[in-house]
Amino acid sequence: MQPGNKKVQITSSELGDLWTTYMNDSMAICMFNQFLQHIDDDEIKVILEYALKLSEEHCAFIEGLFKEENAAIPQGFNVETDVNLSAPRLYSDTFYLMYLHNMGKIGGNSFTLCLATSARKDVRDFFRKCVEHSMELFERTSSTLLSKGLFLRPPQIEMPKQVDFVQHQSFLNGWFGDRRPLNAVEIMNLFFNIERNQIGKSLVTGFSQTTTDKEVANYFVRAKEIAAKHIEIFGSALSESELPSPMTWDTMPTTSTTQTFSDKLMMFHATVLTGASVSHYGTSMGTSPRRDIGVTYNRIIQEVLLFAEDGTQIMINRSWLEQPPQAPNRSALVKKD
Missing domain, CATH: 1.20.1260.10 (Ferritin, core subunit, four-helix bundle)
Incomplete structure (x- = not known):
């Protein structure tokens, strides 16, 4: 491969964001699979299946990228060891919908930051898609919440009739x-x-x-x-x-x-x-x-x-805390008498 065509090395911010995304989405896969074992509302079920598909796609992309880079794939979580699919229902369909709505908002915020701190094109493209996925999840859950009368709107206040400027310290x-x-x-x-x-x-x-x-x-x-x-x-x-x-x-x-x-x-x-x-x-x-x-x-x-x-x-x-990638400990590499 010519030097000019060599793939740019992943930065620490990109690595950290990809690692965190894998951990979060592998957890979400477990949550969504359990939710799908007990759901009565077909509208919410479709959104759950969509969210599960997105998380699986995210994890698959990161696994492939880490393999290309000869990087260790995080252990994360998996359905075989971290969820009991035969357990009775724990949460209501309404909770599933609100949970997904909140995840859409959190994902939109976090993935936007990931995109803003990424340089390599394939990583930028991935996080751009993640932002789009989160916004689509937000849109779907918002529409369903509205149709079911469950969307909670913030309080309304009067629209301003003129532009005002703060005149006194009492504003604080x-x-x-x-x-x-x-x-x-x-x-x-x-x-x-x-x-x-x-x-x-x-x-x-x-x-x-x-x-x-x-x-x-x-x-x-x-x-x-x-x-x-x-x-x-x-x-x-x-x-x-x-x-x-x-x-x-x-x-x-x-x-x-x-x-x-x-x-x-x-x-x-x-x-x-x-x-x-x-x-x-x-x-x-x-x-x-x-x-x-x-x-x-x-x-x-x-x-x-x-x-x-x-x-x-x-x-x-309890040895449950998986360690994120970190910089080498230079002092530990020094040979000392």
Whole structure:
């Protein structure tokens, strides 16, 4: 092969994004296969089958690319060892739909960032398709939620009649003086953070009642309590401005206590959602000028980070934490007397 035709080496950011995508999609394949064992709504079933197909395609592409590059393929998760397909139904059809809708939104955000940090054309093409797939999943779930009357719309406020500029420092007030009403961006952040926490709460509730590991069960109970607290905090902020919080859906798990997913998979899934929470809260903090709201986000980010650290420790102690590709330890390569 001529030097000019040599394939460009994959960068660290591309490698990290591909590895993470493989881990997430291999987990999703297990989740979707189990969901498909218990589903009554044909509309939602079609969307689930579409999501499963996408995750399988993503994993197949990454496996092929890693083989070409002589790179180790992540172990990830598989249906044979990480999911019990014969377990009773754990979640409702409504939960499946909301779960897919949330995954579409998370995928759209994360894959856009992956695309923006990729240089090699085949990798860029892959992540561009992943963005398109996520948007299509979002569109399909949105349309179905709307048709079933399940789409939760953020609160409405009056349309502005004129352009205004901030005239006083009181715009930033949080604890002292008169607090201004929430602005549209702050309302949006609070509303969707409630929605995401409701989905996460339902998910980990099911995890907590089906694991046989007491420490893992306690971790999921703690996750449920944190989600409930955050829902209350965000809801109170909306109520103060006389705005409604999102309604709850029929998304709580069934009473099944049969092990449905492996503890390793459930703990990994919890870490994925925790990481997404930190990202969403950080964005919310950066776009919420009112001091009390910004400080609240900062406080709960610290809480979530400590929670994530405890979860990581559980996974390390049980040899469940698969290590991402990392740079060589140069100091370890030095021959010392």
